[in-house]
Amino acid sequence: MGLKRGHQARPAEWIAEKLIFAVSLSTITVILLIFVFVGREALPVVFGKTNSALIQKIVPAAEINTLKPEELREYLGLTREQFREMDRDTLIALMESREEGNNDIPEAFRTDPDAQVDTTEWRYLLRPHQWKGYDQPEYIWQPVGTIHKYNLIPLFVGSLKVTLIGLLFAVPVSLGAAIYVSQLAPARIREWVKPGIELLAGIPSVVMGVFALLFLATVLQRIFGYQYRLNAFVAGIALGLTAVPLIFSIAEDALTSVPRSYSQAALALGASQWQAAWQIVLPAALPGVFAAVVLGFGRCIGETMVVLIASGNASTLSWSLFDSTRSMTATIAAEMAEAVSGGHHYRLLFLLGTLLFAVTFITNFFGDLIIHRLKGKLEGRA
Amino acid sequence: MTSPSLAPFHRKQRDPFALLGLAVTGFTTAMILLILAVILGSVVVQGLPAFSWRFVSTIPKKDFFNLESAAVLPMIVGTTIRVLVMTVFVMPIGVITAIYLTEYANAASLYTRIIRAAINNLAGVPSIVFGLFGLGFFINFIGKNLDDLTGATGPSFGQPAVLWASLTLAIMTLPVVIVATEESLKAIAPGLREASLALGATKLQTILRIVLPNALPGILTGGILAISRAAGEVAPILFTGAAYYMADLPKRLTDQFMDLGYHIYVLATQSPNIEQTSPILYATVLVLLLLTFSLNAVAIIVRARMRQAMRAGH
Amino acid sequence: MATSVPAPVAPDSTESGLPSGESRPAIIETQDLSLYYGASQALKSISLKIPEKLVTAFIGPSGCGKSTLLRCFNRMNDLISGVRISGNCQIGGHNIFSPEVDVIELRKRVGMVFQRSNPFPKSIHDNIAYGLRLHGTRNRSEISGIVEKSLRGAALWDEVKDRLHESALGLSGGQQQRLCIARAIAIQPQILLMDEPASALDPIATMKVEELILELKQDFTIVIVTHNMQQANRISDYTAFFYIGELIEHDLTAKIFTNPAKKQTEDYVTGRFG
Numbered sequence: 001m002g003l004k005r006g007h008q009a010r011p012a013e014w015i016a017e018k019l020i021f022a023v024s025l026s027t028i029t030v031i032l033l034i035f036v037f038v039g040r041e042a043l044p045v046v047f048g049k050t051n052s053a054l055i056q057k058i059v060p061a062a063e064i065n066t067l068k069p070e071e072l073r074e075y076l077g078l079t080r081e082q083f084r085e086m087d088r089d090t091l092i093a094l095m096e097s098r099e100e101g102n103n104d105i106p107e108a109f110r111t112d113p114d115a116q117v118d119t120t121e122w123r124y125l126l127r128p129h130q131w132k133g134y135d136q137p138e139y140i141w142q143p144v145g146t147i148h149k150y151n152l153i154p155l156f157v158g159s160l161k162v163t164l165i166g167l168l169f170a171v172p173v174s175l176g177a178a179i180y181v182s183q184l185a186p187a188r189i190r191e192w193v194k195p196g197i198e199l200l201a202g203i204p205s206v207v208m209g210v211f212a213l214l215f216l217a218t219v220l221q222r223i224f225g226y227q228y229r230l231n232a233f234v235a236g237i238a239l240g241l242t243a244v245p246l247i248f249s250i251a252e253d254a255l256t257s258v259p260r261s262y263s264q265a266a267l268a269l270g271a272s273q274w275q276a277a278w279q280i281v282l283p284a285a286l287p288g289v290f291a292a293v294v295l296g297f298g299r300c301i302g303e304t305m306v307v308l309i310a311s312g313n314a315s316t317l318s319w320s321l322f323d324s325t326r327s328m329t330a331t332i333a334a335e336m337a338e339a340v341s342g343g344h345h346y347r348l349l350f351l352l353g354t355l356l357f358a359v360t361f362i363t364n365f366f367g368d369l370i371i372h373r374l375k376g377k378l379e380g381r382a
Numbered sequence: 383m384t385s386p387s388l389a390p391f392h393r394k395q396r397d398p399f400a401l402l403g404l405a406v407t408g409f410t411t412a413m414i415l416l417i418l419a420v421i422l423g424s425v426v427v428q429g430l431p432a433f434s435w436r437f438v439s440t441i442p443k444k445d446f447f448n449l450e451s452a453a454v455l456p457m458i459v460g461t462t463i464r465v466l467v468m469t470v471f472v473m474p475i476g477v478i479t480a481i482y483l484t485e486y487a488n489a490a491s492l493y494t495r496i497i498r499a500a501i502n503n504l505a506g507v508p509s510i511v512f513g514l515f516g517l518g519f520f521i522n523f524i525g526k527n528l529d530d531l532t533g534a535t536g537p538s539f540g541q542p543a544v545l546w547a548s549l550t551l552a553i554m555t556l557p558v559v560i561v562a563t564e565e566s567l568k569a570i571a572p573g574l575r576e577a578s579l580a581l582g583a584t585k586l587q588t589i590l591r592i593v594l595p596n597a598l599p600g601i602l603t604g605g606i607l608a609i610s611r612a613a614g615e616v617a618p619i620l621f622t623g624a625a626y627y628m629a630d631l632p633k634r635l636t637d638q639f640m641d642l643g644y645h646i647y648v649l650a651t652q653s654p655n656i657e658q659t660s661p662i663l664y665a666t667v668l669v670l671l672l673l674t675f676s677l678n679a680v681a682i683i684v685r686a687r688m689r690q691a692m693r694a695g696h
Numbered sequence: 697m698a699t700s701v702p703a704p705v706a707p708d709s710t711e712s713g714l715p716s717g718e719s720r721p722a723i724i725e726t727q728d729l730s731l732y733y734g735a736s737q738a739l740k741s742i743s744l745k746i747p748e749k750l751v752t753a754f755i756g757p758s759g760c761g762k763s764t765l766l767r768c769f770n771r772m773n774d775l776i777s778g779v780r781i782s783g784n785c786q787i788g789g790h791n792i793f794s795p796e797v798d799v800i801e802l803r804k805r806v807g808m809v810f811q812r813s814n815p816f817p818k819s820i821h822d823n824i825a826y827g828l829r830l831h832g833t834r835n836r837s838e839i840s841g842i843v844e845k846s847l848r849g850a851a852l853w854d855e856v857k858d859r860l861h862e863s864a865l866g867l868s869g870g871q872q873q874r875l876c877i878a879r880a881i882a883i884q885p886q887i888l889l890m891d892e893p894a895s896a897l898d899p900i901a902t903m904k905v906e907e908l909i910l911e912l913k914q915d916f917t918i919v920i921v922t923h924n925m926q927q928a929n930r931i932s933d934y935t936a937f938f939y940i941g942e943l944i945e946h947d948l949t950a951k952i953f954t955n956p957a958k959k960q961t962e963d964y965v966t967g968r969f970g
Binding site: 010013016017019020021023024026027028030031033034037038040041172173174176177179180181184185193195196197199200202203204205206207208209210211213214215241244248272273274275277278295298299301302303304305308309329332333336337341349350353356357360361363364365368 | 397407414481486506510513522556613621667
């Protein structure tokens with residue numbers, strides 16, 4: 001009879017199952033692709049191969065033969081494919097236009113020390129620089145203009161500010177609602193409150209941004225009386241609102257999943273509903289609650305439209321919560337359209353994207369680790 | 383026979399913390415609902431005046447900040463086309479991946495854990511990074527190479543287009559579909575699979591003939607949720623296909639398109655007179671919300687019916 | 697065991713509630729207690745008296761209402777929506793359904809041990825300390841003292857005294873259940889309600905729990921719901937037999953099992969149905 005043990009598939013099925021396996025690689029492949037293709041556009045900045053200075057060393061077209069091909073390609077700022085496609089005459093023409101461009105630079109800039117600064121170098125990207133016309137060294141991100149000023153710090157701080165405000169608002173609010181809905185509310189109320197809050201998740205972030213712009217900004221300014229109508233605070237609160245449904249549903253799920261026997265035991269000992277919820281159920285749900293907060297953080301730091309519309313978009317460094325600010329995400333969104341493809345601005349925006357990707361990747365990784373640990377402690381494995 | 387006495391338990395000792403706790407959590411819940419009501423309310427109240435049949439069915443003129451020339455038909459079409467094309471890509475990949483995970487994968491193996499980690503990570507990637515990916519991979523790599531292969535004279539594939547925007551969104555919503563499909567596959571009683579195998583069916587036959595048909599409602603729900611989520615996203619399509627203005631409706635996959643979400647953004651930030659544009663803005667938001675909410679409602683109803691059917695044992 | 701109990705007389709013991717001749721006072725007394733889950737009636741006009749500091753067992757087939765009645769005594773049924781109660785129940789002379797009653801105080805005096813052990817995901821020490829802190833004990837050494845006393849009282853001290861601060865979830869099933877008993881008696885209730893406390897345990901653990909119950913009755917009134925008739929026979933002084941929401945017979949355990957007054961009781965205890 002030849003009955004073999006195990007799973008024997010016929011040829012067509014064998015192919016189909018291999019196909020299924022291949023498709024399962026899709027998510028891993030995508031993550032790798034994102035890493036590679038977003039990172040690759042940013043690599044030249046990382047390796048110092050870009051130069052944003054206004055005044056750069058010029059090689060006259062006549063001296064084209066003194067340069068090795070690789071040096072020529074870098075001098076002209078071409079990618080390998082572009083370089084390969086061009087013939088000698090085109091290359092000479094490019095060099096000539098470079099010379100002309102250099103000659104066109106107004107006299108005033110030639111003696112300007114700022115004009116020779118290549119701000120895509122790491123020491124300028126991360127540390128303050130004394131620019132002409134300012135009292136002291138500043139962190140400035142100002143890509144537009146004859147002299148390009150790049151610095152990542154104002155954008156980091158901007159993202160951090162709005163994320164922090166968002167979480168400080170969203171976490172207590174969502175947790176409070178989750179505790180209420182999961183442990184304290186009578187069944188009739190829970191029936192429509194839970195879907196109601198989850199309805200908030202159906203509001204696209206661009207709508208939330210508009211709501212912040214037209215309504216929230218005015219209201220908050222009237223209550224708190226600060227100077228700029230659109231700032232980190234407004235954007236942060238709106239950001240928090242987009243994170244609320246996410247944190248709420250995961251935390252509520254975690255709380256409801258705590259075995260009812262725990263709260264029954266607490267109640268039988270004479271605890272009130274609130275005491276049972278706060279002292280027994282919430283600690284038992286900690287891994288899930290923590291996961292909710294981690295996801296909320298990821299949502300806030302990666303959110304674009306809300307910050308783009310409601311934060312004021314001033315790309316200067318300020319620690320004040322009530323100043324207009326600019327996040328990494330909004331910078332990419334707002335400036336990519338004007339960036340020359342392959343140019344230093346373009347590459348820096350991709351660098352910002354790579355950093356964002358890295359941040360969420362690392363957050364997820366450590367978040368998972370901590371959640372695993374917390375679960376272990378609860379189950380007595382620690 | 384005298385009753386033994388117990389210390390009386392009549393004095394109601396109110397625990398102040400219990401009351402406070404109830405008040406605070408109840409308050410936060412109410413606050414969330416209130417904000418939701420304000421948002422929805424203001425959209426409806428301020429958007430209805432500009433909302434008309436003409437508004438949703440004609441193509442606007444270039445100066446769409448004015449009430450007379452504002453309309454959203456191309457945006458509705460653009461949004462709809464891009465989510466439909468996205469569905470074509472995301473459903474097969476997502477469903478098959480989920481089938482692998484539930485039916486074939488060894489739950490404890492390293493490979494499975496890596497896939498799950500990848501799904502979690504994918505779900506957490508910022509939406510603007512997807513936009514960059516669409517630009518750097520789909521447009522600049524695949525698109526440009528396609529142009530080279532087909533010997534196109536000008537950039538045809540190597541530029542923003544509906545196709546690339548849809549693919550970008552497909553990658554973004556992949557986790558949604560995978561998770562929803564997995565849930566519905568897991569909800570099927572293992573007894574059903576065992577019965578099929580015991581009759582001599584192969585694993586693949588069992589999946590195709592028994593498991594998938596039963597999981598269909600859940601899979602549909604996942605698809606609808608993915609659509610609803612993608613319809614409202616703007617960041618991923620900023621550089622991959624959304625256009626500020628197009629005189630015609632998009633006809634080919636390589637065309638750019640106008641989009642509801644992007645239009646909202648434009649109206650909000652680039653209007654010369656926000657007072658004048660405000661009703662149009664709210665009306666556009668109303669259209670977008672009607673779209674996403676009705677999709678969500680359909681998904682919820684399908685899911686509820688599915689749960690009912692399962693409980694009743696079909 | 698009750699000391700001087702004259703030979704039980706035949707009169708229908710369900711009429712007066714307390715088996716005639718019982719000298720100890722009744723600490724729990726119900727009068728025509730009925731309970732409805734929505735439209736269906738789970739308890740039908742139950743009237744009985746439970747004597748103090750003895751073990752009373754509730755027996756009967758599944759669904760007969762014995763657990764439901766038990767949960768009335770500490771008003772855990774309040775947690776289920778759609779429950780309606782009529783009739784009276786008095787504990788220690790006070791009506792527990794009166795609107796002035798503070799349920800939390802009631803539960804301090806009437807403790808409960810559940811069918812499946814449910815220790816909190818905390819350390820052994822903190823499991824017991826929880827109830828104490830809940831009701832106002834703050835002093836650390838006082839708490840530690842009571843923790844030790846309760847664990848000794850639950851015959852668990854020797855087994856866990858060296859790992860009081862380890863997670864309670866690391867204990868075996870039987871140990872967890874004894875921990876739950878320790879947790880319940882730590883706050884010194886007068887009555888201990890036990891809902892099939894040994895049904896999820898192996899025979900040896902069951903034996904330990906049963907021995908424990910026999911010791912505990914010196915200090916507490918115990919009402920135990922059990923599926924296991926031999927268990928009821930072994931450890932209880934009085935037994936009440938329920939069937940589909942009605943109290944059929946309530947008398948000395950010895951009588952219920954050797955010479956029951958009602959035919960239904962006889963059919964059940966001899967295993968003709970179950």
